[in-house]
Amino acid sequence: MTATVAEAPVARSATAAAFPAPLARILRFELIKQFSSWRVRLLILLSWIGPGLVVYAVDQQGTLPSDTLFGRQMRATGWAGPLVVLGFAGTWVLPLLTSVVAGDVFAAEDRLGTWRHLLVAVRSHQRIFTAKALASLMVILLGVAGLAVSGVLGGLAAEGNQPLIGLDGHLMTGGDAGGRVLLAWLCVVAPTLALAAIGLLGSVILGRSPMGLLLPVLAALGMQLMQMLPLPVALRLALPGYAFISWNGLFTDPEQVEPLLIGVGVSLAWALAATALARRLFLRRDFTNVNSDGAGRRVLASGVLPLAGLLAATTWLVAATATGSTGSGIDQNELQQSLATAFSQIYQYQQAQMNHPAVNVAQLKTTAQCIKSEGLGPQSGPGNDWRCTVFWAVPGDNVTAQAIYQLDVTPNGRYIADGDGPVEVNGYFLIDRSGTVTPNPLWQFDGNVDLLSGR
């Protein structure tokens, strides 16, 4: 016989509504969980300490990282260090950070078997998703801030607030360079958010699989690989990682704003789309099926296909609105103009450093002639077979001088100009200026072709 216990003490009314936990408390719990992981603690600690130490240490070495953008200027100005860190962070650190933080935020619950426990305690799938996404965002932003602040402090401690040479050779004052450095770090928040959203999506759709954790890193590496291929500009700009590169445009005069804005816009679109997809799939997941962690071909398709659609749509949109974006974006005229501009700016700077009479850009009347593959084949596109001759008027002598450069032009428009004579102009020699010894700035310098400027 079943007993009747209507008189038994009861804590609350049976009809009381079931309220979900407040979002702020769920967020706090998620942050506690994030920081209880030694991986996250270590990454954040390294983000705040590592760049500063590395920048300072590299600055003290005899050899500078000349193969990295702004690496040659690390001994000339403190603002080059954080930009070197930014380039490295966009390639490795930020994908890793997003993987460990966002790529594991849902999968960790699957691994620990804590989903049901959390759902019973919180009573709202939607709030759990929001809290996890916000917690990931906060930890990632903390890491990004650490990288930026640490890099800046390390650079300033090593070399101080000195002028920085831009990618078109123009000289920026310390203050101007500092503002642009901070803006560049701000710009890479957008592609970082896109990677974080991809991490959230992977964490939701791949469950316990380690592929979920690796997804942001794999996506970032995939995009970097694609950036190395000779793709049409429209597709290049439609990749959510393009803003990891397009901040370069902040260091020209005038700034290459359009690719930068497109890159940031595309990244934010990806961040929103991937987060919305992750949320949709998470809210649809059935947590009673113990054998299922939400992963599956159908879920995978419903997560991947919309993003493929977004890539196609943004590629089409960029191709339709930005003229000339269907090609490589690198043609002979553009390259010649970019090289001539950069040379004349840096020549001016070199003359000043060597205590020669001051010259200005207008006096030099610099031009450049570039040929690819010794004039054979199409004279456009990336490659390390560009050879250029720069001509300029020597002020006061009424003669035209010339210098040779070998150019290695990458598909994303960046190039390294390597001086090939005459030695007294663009050869390797050191300039001692008030005790600070730096290489000849015309020996090797970085430049950047605006991929959308060929309209």
Add this chain to the structure above:
Amino acid sequence: METAVAVRGRGITKVFDDIVALDHVDVSMSRGQIHGLVGPNGAGKTTLLGLLLGLAVADKGSLEILGTPVGRALAAPDGVSGFVDGPGLYPTLTAKQNLTALLELRPGDGHTATADEALEQVGLGHVADDKVRGFSLGMRQRLGLAAALLTRPRLLVLDEPSNGLDPAGKKLVYGVLRRLAADGVTVVLSSHRMDDLESLCSEITILASGRVMFSGPLSKLSSDDRELDYRLRTSDPIAARAVAAETPGVVVVDGPEAPVSPDGDIVVVRARVAALDTLVARVVRADIAVRELVPVVSPLEAAFLALTDTENSADSADAEDAEDTAIAANTANTEEETVR
């Protein structure tokens, strides 16, 4: 007004892709009782527990928990707590941090227990500041119970709570569950340990392939008269064996068919209760001392095996008997509810 039924489900159906996890399940669980949920692997126990915890909603049917109909929204109904598929704990946090985090998630829930009190209640006060990473399975189970108790539930849902518990831990946990039931809390637990369920539960639901094979008071299931194997230990096993062999309705189980290897002083017999009574009387009359008479498998386990065997051999006579028993028990249970 409080109803006497804590959980009432009618025609509950839950399908995962092409797998029917629950197939028109009717179940009632009385308030203040410990209700056992038993069934083979894949029977639908966890799915049913998940529905009670608001982790999923049924595709069909109605479910009423603590007097409130469960809607389509995924959320644990108020007053319900517990865990399925093991207690959900964060190994990088300490025991106390795990519980404190839970408490903070539920402000204004009228908690009366602090994390320390809950830990003391399940005997884990001395490891409150230890990381859960180092806990044994039994300690995790107890911590899971402590987490469930924080919110003073009126319906406590536990999936295999005795997993990994040592005898002392089991005694402690069962003591807690009995006290909760005595205080009016309905406890629903699943287990594969029939002896545990028998010692703890007053109501049982047996599931097989998503269907209810029996649901009702344990006493009803145990009283069912079916042939069982018993271990008979006497002062003269040879004489006892001879008496058993001559007793109508009693079969002496020997050889590989014997469920346990008989020791020298043990005879295994198979009989219904009436025949067993006759056997005991005859053994005693023959001046043989009866030292022990216990079922080889518990009555619940025997009923479970008989009922769940129905799924595999629907045409067997035993299965028909079992089905009849289940239907009768269900009917009786429904009638009891109606009277209430």
